[in-house]
Amino acid sequence: DTEVTQTPKHLVMGMTNKKSLKCEQHMGHRAMYWYKQKAKKPPELMFVYSYEKLSINESVPSRFSPECPNSSLLNLHLHALQPEDSALYLCASSQETSGSSVRIEQYFGPGTRLTVT
């Protein structure tokens, strides 16, 4: 089962709100990723977790706060967002992250469409 689930599917929030995006996978993958995708653009990597530890932060503003409570779950906490943060947020997972192997397919969830008003 190559399924990554994300909730909610759609989210509208004001600039003063606090909300969280959730991602879950049950494939035993040890690496999880957050991407941001604007319309008609490729996904942009935000964060990578490897074995529940943050391994990559692509200089993402602190109003985005990732959390990996366990190997199956990944959250993205949102606070004081700006309208330009409106986008599709994609979660992905892969078996592992490894410097020696390039064949590491990432499996993506359906995404959360976020609108900041």
Place this chain on the structure above:
Amino acid sequence: AQKITQTQPGMFVQEKEAVTLDCTYDTSDPSYGLFWYKQPSSGEMIFLIYQGSYDQQNATEGRYSLNFQKARKSANLVISASQLGDSAMYFCAMREVNRDDKIIFGKGTRLHILP
């Protein structure tokens, strides 16, 4: 400089015809992997096919095949017998062994299958 180049922003193809989506890449790493993903309008990125730099044969997965020309640094996706459900955005991507865990995506090609 772009690492992944997809020169076709949009394509229109008649149903049941074969489609070739172009992808060229740039790397100095001897070990790398190339991926193709499909993204329907629903948003989910669907993994289609993988080609490793040391693979001797072109990858195939059902109706998808990858025309890998290493010397030209191209990894074109071929879809045989296209179907209406193939209408989507297609991204070519690359992972280099010495570049952490990042996948670099091209800008994508929007494929429209016409009935």
